Amino acid sequence: MGKLIASIKKEFLLLTSDKIGLLLMYLMPVFLVFVITIVQDSTFKLVNENSIEILVVNNDQGTLGNDLVEILQRSGSFKITKSKNLSEEKIKHILLSDDQILAIEISKNFTYELTTKAKSISREILEEFGVLDSDTIVQENQKNSPLNIYYDPILQENFRLSIVNSVYSFLGAIENKLMIEKLYTEMGFDNIPKSLEANFTANRIQINQISASKFSNKAMPNSTQHNVPAWSIFAMFFMIISLGGNIVKERLNGSFVRLQTIPSSFLIALISKVFIYLIVALTQLTVIFLLGMYFFPNIGLPSLSLPSNLVGLVVISILSGLAAISFAMLVGTYAKTVEQASGFGAITIIIFAAIGGVWVPSFVMPEYLQNIGEISPLHWSLEGFYALFLRGGEWNLLLPSILFLIFFIFVCQILIYLKLKIQNYI
Numbered sequence: 001m002g003k004l005i006a007s008i009k010k011e012f013l014l015l016t017s018d019k020i021g022l023l024l025m026y027l028m029p030v031f032l033v034f035v036i037t038i039v040q041d042s043t044f045k046l047v048n049e050n051s052i053e054i055l056v057v058n059n060d061q062g063t064l065g066n067d068l069v070e071i072l073q074r075s076g077s078f079k080i081t082k083s084k085n086l087s088e089e090k091i092k093h094i095l096l097s098d099d100q101i102l103a104i105e106i107s108k109n110f111t112y113e114l115t116t117k118a119k120s121i122s123r124e125i126l127e128e129f130g131v132l133d134s135d136t137i138v139q140e141n142q143k144n145s146p147l148n149i150y151y152d153p154i155l156q157e158n159f160r161l162s163i164v165n166s167v168y169s170f171l172g173a174i175e176n177k178l179m180i181e182k183l184y185t186e187m188g189f190d191n192i193p194k195s196l197e198a199n200f201t202a203n204r205i206q207i208n209q210i211s212a213s214k215f216s217n218k219a220m221p222n223s224t225q226h227n228v229p230a231w232s233i234f235a236m237f238f239m240i241i242s243l244g245g246n247i248v249k250e251r252l253n254g255s256f257v258r259l260q261t262i263p264s265s266f267l268i269a270l271i272s273k274v275f276i277y278l279i280v281a282l283t284q285l286t287v288i289f290l291l292g293m294y295f296f297p298n299i300g301l302p303s304l305s306l307p308s309n310l311v312g313l314v315v316i317s318i319l320s321g322l323a324a325i326s327f328a329m330l331v332g333t334y335a336k337t338v339e340q341a342s343g344f345g346a347i348t349i350i351i352f353a354a355i356g357g358v359w360v361p362s363f364v365m366p367e368y369l370q371n372i373g374e375i376s377p378l379h380w381s382l383e384g385f386y387a388l389f390l391r392g393g394e395w396n397l398l399l400p401s402i403l404f405l406i407f408f409i410f411v412c413q414i415l416i417y418l419k420l421k422i423q424n425y426i
Helices: 002-017 019-048 064-075 088-097 110-128 157-186 194-202 223-237 240-252 255-261 266-299 310-334 338-356 367-373 377-389 395-422
Strands: 052-058 078-083 102-106 147-151
Touching: 002 019, 002 266, 019 223, 019 266, 052 064, 052 088, 064 078, 064 102, 064 110, 064 157, 088 102, 088 147, 102 157, 110 157, 147 157, 223 266, 223 310, 223 338, 223 377, 240 266, 240 310, 240 338, 266 310, 310 338, 310 377, 310 395, 338 367, 338 377, 377 395
Parallel strands: 052 078, 052 102
Antiparallel strands: 102 147
């Protein structure tokens, strides 16, 4: 026991001797989680809190252009700047030089085009019902596009398409109301009954958003719940730069050989490394989780809600830490120089994070990349934390992550043992 304590003390002194490196091991993960969560939360707010600035150029000579602008304003989805009679070149100049990223141009024939289309469809419907004779139908094709949407080229495609789809839905509401008006007109009515018009404009079916979690008291998924666990794992695995580099240094400067000359098991030296760096990994997670719980709300970010299954949280945290340590030791054991350990280790962790779903959700990747991503220890650590923080944390959801992480740790340790055995260190 005394030998183990002495070895742990040696590892602790070795770790704390690099004050800058130790500081970075704690400050960089915190900084990373802060930046990513703030950026992600800003994106969520842009979509969910409806703060999209948009320039509307209304050149319509009728009334429906004003109706569309009113619907856009009433939706609360946009901050609208109104204008008229701007040329295409002027609109593009505004988008490229000002803070505006999107503009809608309503053509001067907007009302005419929509009215013509509604009239044609309504008469065709009445023909099918036998109310009108077929020879009374006058098909009038739409000649011009009644709407033009201009966008800054830096606007991402998925964001642009979501805005276009929103405009389509608002435009559809106007077209449907107009078509019903034309149906009543063709049947000889002066206007739509007030009760029908009120129901048509106000009677929207409510959509309930229900989480698939079996626990109804869980916090709604937000930028904090998603990003704090994900980027904490990423930061934890980056201990490979420190631990892997230390192992290479000890091997190259003869520390491994000197350990063999003292009456102690080489295994004790390895266990002490695992012990010290597991404490580092768990304290990293603890610091980041505490900041998410108590500091994030003070800077306008959602608070981190811990899962009810705290035992599962401890298990996944320990296994994730051991996986990070085992991989770092594996790289340090096989690398021939510190530069190899740091370079290869850092790049590998970035690749593991990318294919494992830390940067981009796995479900949006091609199927073959999703399958490849299942070899990433970060993927299974992330799945475990997501099961805890977002899905209720039941043990049957945690079991796949637990089994893979144990298997990954076992494989890494076997490969480390074989390499050290070949080199006669053990």
